[in-house]
Amino acid sequence: MTPRDAADDSHGTPGDSGRSGRWSDLDRPPLNAAALRRGLVRDGGLWTRVEVVQRTGSTNADLVARAAAGEAAEGTVLIAEEQTAARGRLDRRWTAPARSGLFFSVLLRPGDGVPVARWGWLPLLTGVAVATGLARAAGVDTALKWPNDLLVTVDGEERKAGGILAEGAGDGGVVIGVGINVTLRQDELPVPQAGSLALAGAVSTDRDPLLRAVLRSLEEWYGRWRAADGDPAAAGLQETYAAGCATLGRTVRAELPGDRSLVGEAVAVDGDGRLVLATQDGVQQPVGAGDIVHLRPA
Template sequence: METPPNDEGNPPDGRGEPRSDRWSDLDRPPLNAVGLRRALVREGSLWSQVNVVRSTGSTNADLVALADAGKAEEGLILLAEEQTAGRGRLDRQWTAPARSGLFLSVLLKPTQVPVARWGWLPLLTGVAVATGLSRAAGIDTSLKWPNDLLVTVDGAERKAGGILAERSGTDAVVIGIGINVTLREDELPVPTAGSLALAGAVGTDRDPLLRAVLRSLEQWYVRWRSVEGDPASSGLQETYAAGCATLGRTVRAELPGDRSVVGEAVAVDGDGRLVLATGEGVQEPVGAGDVVHLRPATP
């Protein structure tokens, strides 16, 4: 019979001692599930439940499955200490060592908001994450349209987080958030990746970082929902534009069918699309669902 994990979450070796493995890094303590529930699940809060699992393939896939089966209510938060099959946009892989970041999904049911405005949810989450981390980690963050969180490491922009939104049925959206917190340089999956620690965060304790992110997300979501998802009157459109590093840069949007659009990113429109001013004098909006890659345009 398999020996169960001990209180630290580390499977014991044959002598009953914790193994020295990816779970025994003292700089990466486990999340305090009890403390998180006490802080987040309260009367009148959006958050209804906090579940922490040791390891899973994808929190988004797990939460979508629960929602599809009718076993999840709005405000359910699913956290994993490790994801073995984490996904980004367009099913791109997201990998990180155990307990090195925040890997979570939340279930939202914005039924008061017209479905046409649900495309703002990933952008809203980006604003909330950037705002929460700037306060709790004491670092400057910015957003790469549509769903990347950027930090500055040694004077260069690096991606430290990403957001993935998936529909469940007709009334729910699962929002996945992945944030690199304590990744070291030799652990980065690609040279353009970063982490809060590498960006000089004043603190890398994941519990207060997570609380700050989720409280910020609750505030923005409730405000947006209260005005039926209007990005202008909620302040979301203006705030996103103010923190979007993509605006003002000349980029190449690669689209399906080997088509691409090159232009200066001049605005984010009322539908959350990036507006490119092309060399032909045309302003062309591109939607997140249509863009395969968004890269700096080379001369």
């Protein structure tokens, strides 16, 4: 999952010559793994294992491999203080200074109760959960750009501060990766369109309570969705997503597979999680995959 797309991996933590020592940046203390486990793992709860690693290539790749090998149960959470080979949609790569954000993946197994056709709602559900959790714990209004970006407002501009990537893990498993820029500073931004919770004026950038809030929110929304057999309307998910989606009401360009594009007004997110565009021809066209470019404000 990617909070931001980058052209290269040249950004290191200031003051450590590109290598990230545990205490190289005292403004960015390490996560407290034991406290996170105490706060999240409980009998009957979704989260069964919470692990923090100092450095890895990609938490998504690691957790997909564990799931495929039968070494991870539903509710496993893998968190990295630093990722060296993280990627987003379309295999875009990104990097961030160590401990500057929340970089984690979770393993979910929707099971027989949720039709596979509704699993496409999982990244949208995660977006709602992340936005809800951050509003509570960071005091930041986070908007959702369809299908997988988290937006914050910095100096009156909408900027990307996070992203979500869902991947199949075999045997009914789905790994969802989340990346959120927390303390990324202005001089660390890879592109002007990037942002962070700190730059958006967060009341707290303490990553431990932020992560707990996000994971508790994800547990709550996932529980609602499963209880409704994956029906996004019955779970209240479709309505909540639409209310927080910055894409709706805007003229957008959808960059589609096969070097095609479609321009129209984003008018709805349908029951399958697709973005519905109203074109100039008066046709309502659902888009299930592709990059979305906002062409004008709502």
